Amino acid sequence: MAGFPTSLIVVGNEKGGSGKSTITLHLVSGLMSAGLRVGAIDLDFRQQTLTHFLANRVRWAEIEGLSLPMPRLVTPKPSSAESRATAEAEDAERFRSAVEALRVECDVIVVDCPGADTPLGRAAHAMASTIVTPLNDSFVDFDVLASVDPVTFEAKAPSIYAESVWESRKRQMVERRRTIDWLVVRNRMTAQETHNRKRLTHALTKLSQRIGFRLAPGLSERVIYRELFPKGLTVLDLIDGKSRGLTMAQIAARAEVRGLVSALRLPQLGRALAAG
Numbered sequence: 001m002a003g004f005p006t007s008l009i010v011v012g013n014e015k016g017g018s019g020k021s022t023i024t025l026h027l028v029s030g031l032m033s034a035g036l037r038v039g040a041i042d043l044d045f046r047q048q049t050l051t052h053f054l055a056n057r058v059r060w061a062e063i064e065g066l067s068l069p070m071p072r073l074v075t076p077k078p079s080s081a082e083s084r085a086t087a088e089a090e091d092a093e094r095f096r097s098a099v100e101a102l103r104v105e106c107d108v109i110v111v112d113c114p115g116a117d118t119p120l121g122r123a124a125h126a127m128a129s130t131i132v133t134p135l136n137d138s139f140v141d142f143d144v145l146a147s148v149d150p151v152t153f154e155a156k157a158p159s160i161y162a163e164s165v166w167e168s169r170k171r172q173m174v175e176r177r178r179t180i181d182w183l184v185v186r187n188r189m190t191a192q193e194t195h196n197r198k199r200l201t202h203a204l205t206k207l208s209q210r211i212g213f214r215l216a217p218g219l220s221e222r223v224i225y226r227e228l229f230p231k232g233l234t235v236l237d238l239i240d241g242k243s244r245g246l247t248m249a250q251i252a253a254r255a256e257v258r259g260l261v262s263a264l265r266l267p268q269l270g271r272a273l274a275a276g
């Protein structure tokens with residue numbers, strides 16, 4: 001998709017298990033299915049969820065004789081330098097080279113971060129054009145963005161993670177005259193509208209205005225988002241383009257994934273969708 005600089009989408013949240021890898025692999029799948037050339041960077045060198053998902057995809061395509069769209073993947077190894085400063089510098093360089101290697105051939109790059117503050121993750125946040133932060137319906141997850149008043153449930157001080165996103169934004173504004181689009185997406189939503197959900201939505205809406213992120217619906221709690229992992233597939237791969245044979249739940253899941261992709265508001269996507 002010539003004409004637009006490659007978008008760098010960083011999926012991050014320093015809370016383990018919030019759904020980063022699940023959101024990442026569905027974004028990769030959704031962006032490929034929209035016709036974009038997609039790069040993927042797996043920064044979780046210990047778990048390598050995204051790397052394993054894509055290896056499963058290659059294997060399944062071979063077994064079934066399928067021609068599945070594939071992203072280009074880079075899995076940078078964290079520096080083993082003993083000095084913290086050297087390790088930070090090496091990791092920043094490794095991340096930059098990964099992006100440079102993919103930029104040439106990709107319209108968009110999606111990065112899966114580990115559930116902790118690491119030098120590679122920090123480098124990714126600093127260079128991001130979009131940050132996607134998945135959040136479960138819980139004040140435990142909300143705490144990764146800001147502390148909460150126990151009586152009014154209003155957000156109080158922004159968290160260290162929110163401050164660090166703010167710092168990256170400031171730096172990009174000064175150095176590159178552009179801002180980072182920060183999207184907080186709800187994950188594992190359930191059907192019932194609880195008291196807790198209402199309070200959380202209220203607190204998130206207020207916080208989004210204060211610290212400047214956009215809120216998007218994201219993904220519901222669905223077995224289909226995890227059961228296809230061993231095959232390296234997502235619900236978009238199920239007879240893509242035909243709705244015949246899909247259950248109502250699968251159709252709803254596909255709509256959610258596509259909604260998540262369009263919530264990114266990528267300029268390349270407008271062009272891809274217009275091109276059919």
Ligand SMILES: Nc1ncnc2c1ncn2[C@@H]1O[C@H](COP(=O)(O)OP(=O)(O)OP(=O)(O)O)[C@@H](O)[C@H]1O
Pocket residue numbers: 015016017018019020021022023044047049113114115116187188189219220221222223225226
């Ligand atoms: N929307 C969803 N519906 C059903 N299961 C989900 C959903 N999102 C995540 N899960 C499940 O929750 C668990 C944690 O998700 P995931 O591995 O994506 O989180 P993570 O943020 O990448 O974790 P980590 O910080 O350890 O890397 C996994 O078992 C995953 O299959």
Ligand SMILES: [Mg+2]
Pocket residue numbers: 020021022044047049112113114115
């Ligand atoms: Mg993960």
